[in-house]
Amino acid sequence: MPAFAALLERLVFTPGRNAKLALLRGWFAGQPDPDRGIGLAALTGELALRTAKPALVRELVATRTDPALFRLSYDYVGDLAETVALIWPARAGVNAPPPGLAEVVAALETTPKADLPALLAGWLDALDATGRLALIKLVTGGLRVGVSARLAKTALADWAGQDVAAVEELWHGQRPPYLALFAWAEGRGPRPAQQDLPVFRPLMLAHPLEAPDLAEIGPSTHRAEWKWDGIRVQLSAMPGGRALFSRGAEDISAGFPEILAAMDFHAVLDGELLVMRDGAVAPFADLQQRLNRKVVTARMQATHPVGVRLYDMLFDGAEDLRALPFDARRARLEAWFARTRPARMDLSELIPFASVAALEAIRAGAREAAIEGLMLKRADSDYAAGRQRGKWWKWKRAPLGIDAVLMYAQRGHGKRSSFYSDFTFGLWRADGQGGEELVPVGKAYSGYTDQELLWIDRWVRNNTTSRFGPVREVEKTLVIEVIFDAAQRSGRHKSGVALRFPRIARLRTDKPAAEADRLATVEALIDGEAAED
Known part of the structure; x- marks a missing residue:
């Protein structure tokens, strides 16, 4: 635990991206299994500890400090973990060694709920302020140290000498503490098998279109589509299962069971999740009613029916199409759609245009059509992970x-x-x-x-x-x-x-x-x- 606490503290006070990457690479190289995998899971939000909640921490600190002092301190500091870490009183005679990271996780998973307060109090007594801060953030899931899941995966890829896209594709087939993933990264084991699993493939993203970029756009080189006002999703349906992923690689399948039920095929598709009624796209506010729900009622499904407007095709069965140019992938998508006709899905329309001036006029009408703007894609662009400048552009309507x-x-x-x-x-x-x-x-x-x-x-x-x-x-x-x-x-x-x-x-x-x-x-x-x- 002290090593993880030191890592969190340094990450908080290290502003530069490259410096954060160096700290994470050092963590992967210097920590043993399973601690390094548990730390990675905590930083990426994949560590699910359901036994300790912020309310328990508040109740615990209330037994050790004056409630008025805690309330005033919390108001001044503004962060629960930091407040408790600083205000927690030292207890004379405590000589217990600080717990290890794996020890903390294992104990939280096995300790009865009634015994948790005593367990946490003992750990807080054994740790210094830095350790207490890390412990509380870990057990409450409140890690905010300026490290995104993408940055942590990038650091892992750098340390392993691999492309970050390869790590992304392996990620969803693994579970903390990622023993097989680290074995592969260090060359001690094979690449984890996942060919038939519904794993997330990194999305291709677009750059905002600036005025100088318009000179690169033309009807012979680019394809135009509407930029729909929903959320970007990836549909992954493989022999080993089905999953619906958000743009950030979060599995949101449970919130949209009707989409999962419609994925009766073997393919990986890129599209926009929308609330649609009689073929018309509803405002984003309607979709918000469906987001971030673990369980969705039949009534909600009926009043806020969702569908996916398909943009692209990454896999057709086991065949990887990502290296093909956009026009070829689009042709495969259209042929697949005509053949499969999946429920709750349709194709995003390609918008013909003769000139940039014509595109500007089309974009000007986006607000009246309740659409965010336009997407412009090079006809010869492959489907590459991340933002590839010059391949895809987003041309949003003016705010x-x-x-x-x-x-x-x-x-x-x-x-x-x-x-x-x-x-x-x-x-x-x-x-x-x-x-x-x-x-x-x-x-x-x-x-x-x-x-x-x-x-x-x-x-x-x-x-x-x-x-x-x-x-x-x-x-x-x-x-x-x-x-x-x-x-x-x-x-x-x-x-x-x-x-x-x-x-x-x-x-x-x-x-x-x-x-x-x-x-x-x-x-x-x-x-x-x-x-x-």
């Missing part, structure tokens, strides 16, 4: 914008846990009494620079009017310019609207709050799009 008033602020996570970085903003509407009131319309936690974050954090602290746990209500005087991709009706929000991908474009310190936009501005955008449809 919408409003001037809103900052209403509430909350601390972030990880490196932002000490800063107020999540902001709820609102617009004006009539209050029914001859005046106006602010109603929340969205929450943003991106778009600003590091310097702007420092400024807003200081402003929030100096202009707080009320506190609600980790949330601060502030003076309604700061105007922020917010941009977003779309607006939709929403019965879940007090304002009746929801914004798609809101982010802060700039701070409008020059603008009084009374001159911020009205809710009617956003409602008009929604009504205008509905009228066009």
Whole structure:
């Protein structure tokens, strides 16, 4: 455990990507099995410890510290694990050795729930503050140290001298602590067999299209498709099973059983998951009702029916098509679809165009059609993992914008846990009494620079009017310019609207709050799009 704690601490305070990769490679090279595999699973979110929850940690620290002191400390620090690690009192006479990483995981899996508080307390007594922080983050699943699953897999691939795509393809056929994977990486064992397993293949991604890039686009060299407003998915159906993966390689099969049931074929397909009613694509807000659910009811399946609009074909049976050019893969996909006719699926339309000017006119109509924009793909492009510049482009419609008033602020996570970085903003509407009131319309936690974050954090602290746990209500005087991709009706929000991908474009310190936009501005955008449809 001390070695893992040291790794987490160094990762938190190491900003550079290459430096983080070096730390992870050192972990893989220097730690024994199964510790290094358990650490990898924890960093990638694959370590499922269901026995310890944040509430248990709060109850435990309440028996050792003054509740008021803990509450004030937690409010100041903003992170549960860090607060407990710092405030946990040393117990005289404790001379137990700190637990090992594998020991912690094994004990959590086998210890009865009633005995967990004593087990955790003993470990916390034996560890220093750094070790306590790592332990709590490990057992509660709250690891946020600036390492994505992709970065951890990249480090493993670098250390093994392999391509990261090879590690990605092996990943979903393995389970922590990845003994076979590490044996292969070190040349001590064969490549883990998975030919018939429904594993995730890394997706090909697109670069945002900038104005200078338009010179490379032409009807003879590129193919155009709509960029649909759902979530990117991969359908993997093999003799050994079926799985539906998100863009981030998360297995989301359980949330969409009707799609899994329709995958009665042997192929790997790339597409967009959408809520579709009578062939028409519903707003993204409808799809959100289906996301992040472990179990979905029959009623939800009926009221929010999903389908997949297919973009590409990676495998046809056992045949790997990824090295073929796009036009050839598209022809294979069309022939396969005509032959198979899978339920709940259709083909993404190829959009003919004669010139870039024609494409610009088509893109201009994307908002009225409730579509995100265009995808432009080279006709000769293979299907390569990651972003391959010059092969695929995404040309999104221009964002919408409003001037809103900052209403509430909350601390972030990880490196932002000490800063107020999540902001709820609102617009004006009539209050029914001859005046106006602010109603929340969205929450943003991106778009600003590091310097702007420092400024807003200081402003929030100096202009707080009320506190609600980790949330601060502030003076309604700061105007922020917010941009977003779309607006939709929403019965879940007090304002009746929801914004798609809101982010802060700039701070409008020059603008009084009374001159911020009205809710009617956003409602008009929604009504205008509905009228066009």
